[in-house]
Amino acid sequence: MKKYIASRVGYMLFTFLIIATFTFFLMQTLPGSPFNDERLSSTQKEVLNERYGLNEPLSVQYFKYLGNITKGDFGVSFQFDGRSVSSIIGERIGVSAILGAQSLVAGMIIGLFLGIIAALRHNTFIDYGAMVVAVLGLSIPNFVLAGLLQYWVGVRLGWLPVAFWEGFEYSILPTIALAAFVVATMARFMRTEMLDVLGNEYITTARAKGIKEYTVIMKHGLRNAMIPIITILGPLTVSLMTGTLVVEKIFSVPGLGEQFVKSILTNDYPVIMGVTLFYSLLFIIVILIVDILYGVVDPRIRLSGGGRREGK
């Protein structure tokens, strides 16, 4: 097990190094310099370059960059005078985290419920209804859903606020827009797993012993069906991360995603790269946790020496 975790951590570090290298060289190729001010004389620029280490050889700059990243220093924003990228991330991440967590929890509970009901009422009207909801949730892009919610629920019906972040009711529409995908993925997944598990002989045995149907489903069925949920955590995190970019933009939520989109529009490269690295790190850590958890749950995986789960 230790060996397995070590190999996973190794992969994680290597992947992160690749991304960091990529962003560093990308920064070099992009046009513009932080000191492109016509009022500055060339000697002043020289002094500034000296001070920020921009005239050192590329290799030195590269290792300095990597060193700074490990200390959590992602550079300084072009757009906001002298503000460090990490302080911008720190200020913005809270809102995004709340939104993401809310969507994940709400989506998983509703999806779980839908999936179980669909499996228990297999091939009935309820099952078909739940699966229609799931296909719609998977297919309708989050920005379309966000737009429709904003227009119909927010503007036409006037039930909920359509923008900004000033209380719980402001978070409801963005949460629904983000949670739809989670609900759909979860419902489909739970349905398949439940049907699979309920077809097993130990379920028949449990029923034959006279255990109450509720106990059979909750204890014998659900518990076993829930194990593989770990595998969909990766895709769900990605969808939430990218989802926050558009949903926060549409609902003007002051989160990290909104800042990222704004930075792209204003060409604020240090912020773009910093947030990119931050997102990548988050993603890599989630994948690492998923891999380790899966190794803990399913011994075949760690024994085969770190083969990844099938399907994404």
Added chain:
Amino acid sequence: MVWLIREFVFQEVGVVKVNEFELTDDLFEESGKEFEEKKIMNRPSSTFLKDSWIRLRKNKGAFTGLILIILIMFLAAFGPYMNSHGFDEQDLTRANLPPKVPVLENLPFIGLNGVDIRGTDQYAAKEVTEYYWFGTDDLGRDLWTRIWQGTRISLYIAFLAATLDLVIGVAYGSISAYYGGRIDNIMQRIIEVLMGIPNLIVVILLILILKPGILSITLAMVITGWVSMARIVRGQVLKLKGQEFVLASRTLGAKDKNLIWGHLIPNSLGPIIITTMFTIPTAIFTEAFLSFIGLGLQPPIASLGMIVNDGFKMLKIYPHMLMFSSVIISLIMISFNLLGDGLRDSFDPKMKK
């Protein structure tokens, strides 16, 4: 056959006794031609694809998806030519017109009569006599033409990306699995590193360097997109290459190339087609997503995602801009997902009834 046997038996013994019951000649009847014909009339042999097609047709969802896809592709191809407006033809005197369709305009409740949400007939107010089926945008461009033009570009990007994914993924996956050993090991490590990088991050970074365009967006998607195809093909080939028919073919002297292209890949076709079916909606979504965060195509060309994005600008007063494009992009996604699900079921021999 029965004829022959009977004659043969009778010649030998003359009379046959079964349970003390004498079978004499007059108990038998001539089977005649009908019997002979029945014997010849075999059921036609069925192929994998034919079987799957039959199962697919029975799946209502998937079949609806297929028909919708064909319809949308038809409209994307010919829709822009169905009226006389060009996709980049601007005219500010007819900006922001709500949709108006001949015949349907007489049914006020479905909202295709040129009246905006405040109840004024914009066509009468602006003295426009032409019909704009989906209305016009803020620069007075015809939305019908623009939306189908945009659908065409979105579909083009999606199909191109799916094809490239297919080619790279199948080649990589089958080589990795077929040769196995150290080659497989190295190739798999590369895949593992690529899998750890979030797709959209790579796409965003690449577009920052490459500058948005149809080709750069497609390439950015392909750079990480082929990985899932490669993994699936590898899994299939690994499963197949140990089977007897491969051994038989190899014994008969088939070369590696022939084995891969003639046996292993055709037998993995099911999962390959399914994966492609899911790549297409993902690509359409990614492209729309990029437009949304400001990394989409540059005007005047428009993709579906760009039109959706533009629609947000005036959502409160002119919702028609967002509604039509949203509905169409959603329909495309739903159709491909339904078809993909249906294909997954119909390619599965276990589903055979």
